[in-house]
Amino acid sequence: MEQQTLRAWEQRCTQEEPPKCQAACPLHVDVRAFMAAMQQGKWKEARAVLARTMPLPGVLGLVCEQPCQTSCRRADLDEALRIGDLERAAIRLFPQREAIRPLPAKNVQVAILGAGLSALTCAWDLGKKGYTPVLHAPAGEWGGLLRDIPEDLLPSQALEDAFAQLAGLRVQRVEAPALNRALLDQLSAKFSVVYVGLDTPSLAGGPASLGLEPPAAVTWQSAENTFCGGFQTRTCIDAAFQGRMAAVSMDRFLQKVSLTAARDREGPFETTLFTSIEGLPTQAAAPVVWQDADTVRAEAGRCLLCECKECVKVCVYLEQFKGYPKKYARELYNNLSIIQGLRKANTMIESCSGCGLCEAVCPGDFHMGRLCLEARQEMVRTNKMPGSAYDFAVRDFEASVSDQAALLRHAPGADSSAYLFMPGCQLAGSSPAMVQRVYGHLRDRLPEPAGLLLSCCGAPVKWAGQQARFDAHLQALEQSIIAMGSPTIIAACTTCIDTFREHLPAVKWISMWEILETHPPEAAPVNRSFSLHDPCTARHLEPVRGAVRRLADRCGLALHEPRLSGELTECCGFGGGMESANPALADTVARTRASRCEGDILAWCAMCRDSLSRSGKTVHHLLDFLFPEAAEAPVCATCSYIRRGPGGPDRQENRRRLKRDLLAELWQERAAMHEDTSPVQLAPEVRDMVDQRRILLSDIRAALRHARETGRELTNQETGRRLVCHAPGTVTYWVEYSIETTHMAVYRIHRAWSHRMAISEV
Known part of the structure; x- marks a missing residue:
């Protein structure tokens, strides 16, 4: 992947974008982290968050005019957070000033005219960077307009503490009789760079009073080595912002680098972070009394801690x-x-x-x-894909398209086809009897002949990243359809439809559900209620989803739509090769989806039905109600065992049996089955074991055949059980079995397991 491609992907995700409040703050205070600390009553940590970006937090935290509040996402729900009140509460609840650790001294002095908030901010930021700022101001003007703020809002002690912190940053104070052009010229000649803080009372006349040009946008530069800020500022936070931006320019000026590069997000800006408020309860703001910590935590608790995710x-x-x-x-x-x-x-x-x-x-x-x-x-x-990751899914695909399971025929007695019924590999592997019943219905009801296509669309090899193999399969599949006269595919599987839509646009298709809605079977309606699960590959197939719902209504089924349904439906855990590459996660996904569905579940994808049934819930397939005579009960009437769907070995056997039975019943042909038919028996618990371990019946038979042909196996002399190891590729199989002989030899399988690796000779 090229880095440019990575950047394009990264830009789509807004999670790392700042919240609206932080983006609206000129100093970009991390309001979200601040609120998280305040919610927990961690006053020290909350103040530390302010100090990370806020200059002189013991002062500015008390007098900030909270421009962030007007952008609070909470305001779109009820009332904006009282951010300023909470900042003041944090400063008062933890009054100890923070220890500031500046960078090592650079032995470079910078001159600052004035001692208002913009000048103090400039000195603060440059002092932290290792410079030695030298403040020049007349007696009585230290603090500038800050001294006019009432004592109850800004105690004089807070300002004294701020000057003590500045002293710790090597900031020097020089008393100047007057701030005028003569002093500016003197300092400009003596110092490499000068800042003029125009929010000092004696500089209220602005840049013109010193013979300076108004500061340039972005850089705040007024002359070659002179920068200005604090002029016409109406708020303390704006004065601090201008002092900070000038400090950035002065630092760059001294380092002889660009004053304008990468400064597009300085000050307030529009963030792209999305934060949903859908379904959140409303909660009005309440007065914040800093002496009452409960009111502080309650108001902070209203913060959404904005993020996307x-x-x-x-x-x-x-x-x-x-x-x-x-x-x-x-x-x-x-x-x-x-x-x-x-x-x-x-x-x-x-x-x-x-x-x-x-x-x-x-x-x-x-x-x-x-x-x-x-x-x-x-x-x-690049040959970096582990061979074991999709081994099971790919081999299952190979079995689906092999001569043992694949079939392409015109309808019996027909020499052309207007349609080709393609049930897909999963319905064929899960419910072969249902495939036969549906195909019979289509032959009976459609006015034009419908042939049959038993195969796989190739999705498993696509999921495995084997693009060349996927392309080759699609090309062969398309040529087969063309050879049949390019009939319209009647697809039962939405994954097949999804594949045709994206990769074979010339192939005509229609959903089986749309056909069944037009030519419905005569099934007696039942009175049942279900949560409807849509397959994820039907996300963009609204007409198909509509046909399914109308068919369910025709069957008398009352449907409940889960919160994540239709275009927002969840995966059952099978798709994308998840079940093959990460079975534990696939199981968690299936159980989570099932838990979000109320009561019994109605599915209309065979794999979804089988995956969700493993959660312990009763899951029906819609075809069970359209063709009840071919349905398999999802719950055993005698033992209440919930049908979990066939495992891998049974799926492959079902596909082979389906082809064999269809050829015999419809075309009076005997399938040429070149397969190992040695009798193998697996107890139910062993069958579950091999299914969970992604071992196919063909894998077991191959291991047994390897033992017969090579004689390489171990025998337990006490139990008579045998153990064979077989490594046909990247997977090594172990099978423990015994041979029981009556009128013929039967292989009884006791255990089987595999390792996703190859064992080489030593």
Whole structure:
């Protein structure tokens, strides 16, 4: 990934943008961190936050006119926070002045005319940088207009403490009889740089009274080595801001660098940070009495602690890695840049489902899935993708498109097809009987012939970042469809539709649900209520989602829409290869989605139905109500066992059986099955074990065949059980089994496990 590409991605995420209050503050005080400390009653920490950016915090914290308050996000909900009152409370609740540690002395003196707040701020900032500011002011003008502020708001002791802090920063004070042009000329000749603080009473006449030009925008420069500030300031915070900006220019002037570079965000600016207030309760502001800490904490508690993280709020994957997209983008970039060493972000890159919910809720349209997919593709191109990450998903794809499961036919007795029914690899693997029933219905009801396409759209290899392989599969798939006369695909799977829309625009398609709405089956309506789960790949398929809802209504089903539904639906945990690359996270995602659905769940994607059912909830498929004669009960009537959907071994077997049965029943053909048919038995608990460990029945049979062909296995003399190790690629399989013989040998599997690595000969 090029750095320019990284920057483009980073700019879409606003999480690191400052809140509106901080952006509105001329000094950019971190109001959010300040409020977080005040909410917890940590007065010392709150004052420290002010001191990080606020000059003379013991003074300015008491007199600040709080321009930030007018930009408070809370004002869009009820009332703005009383930020100024809380700043004053923090200063009074922790009156000890902070220790300021300046940089090492530079042995460079700078002259400052005046002693108002702008001059004191300039001296404060330059003193912290290691310079030695020398203040010049007449007796009685130290503090300038600050001395006119009432004692109850700004105690005189606070001002004395400020001068003591300035002394600690090596700031020197020189009493001058008058501030005039003669003194300015004298100081300009003696010092390398001079600041004129026009908020001192004797300089109230402005730059012209000293024969100076008005200061230039951005730099506050009035002459070659002379800078001005504090003129026509109506607020203390503005005077401090002008003194600070002049100090920045003076420092750059002394270092002989640009006075204007990278200064576009000085002072108030518009932030792009988005903070949602949707659904938040209202709470009016209350008086802040600093002597009553409860009132202080209560008002600070109204702060929203503004941040975006809209995507993190709704995505289990993003929350899992304890960050936000801009941070993830940098981690991903660094991960791809590593030549040798541990790539710690691999798991993050591999685990995203690519569902697009982040983009749907992000004000900057940041799609974490696309970023991760680009990273996966680059990892594959540079041979940095761990072979084990998508091994299961890719091998399952290979099984779906193999001669054992793939099928392309015109309808029985037809030599052309207006349609091709494509149930997709997941419905075929999960409910082969339902595929047969739906295909029969389409043949009976459609006025034109409908052929059949059993295959996979290639999404698993795309998720794995294997772009070349994905492109080759799509090309072959498109050519197969063209060879059939370019019929319209009736797609049951929205992932297939999503693939056609993005990668095969010439292929005509229509959703199975839209066809079923036009040609509905005659199913008796039932009176049931469900939470409806939309598959994430239907996010942008509003017509399809509408057809599903109308079909459900036709079946008598009352639907509850979860908060995240329709365009904002959540992933079930299967998509993007998550279930293969990070099974534990996929399980968490499925359980989280199920927990956000009230009562039983109605799904209309086979994989969503099977993934969500593993949460322990009862999940029906909409086809179960349209074709109840082919439905498998989601809950066993005798043992109340919740149907979890078939595991990997059963899915592959189901696809093979579906092809075999369809060929025999519809085309009177016998499938040429070149497969190992040795009888293998797995107890239910063993079947669950191998499914969780992503081991296929074909993997087990391959290990058994390896034992037969090589004789390389271990035998436990006490139990008679055998153990075989087989490493066909990047995964090493171990199978513990025994052979039971009656009229034929049966392999009973006791345990199976795998390691995502290759074992080499020593």
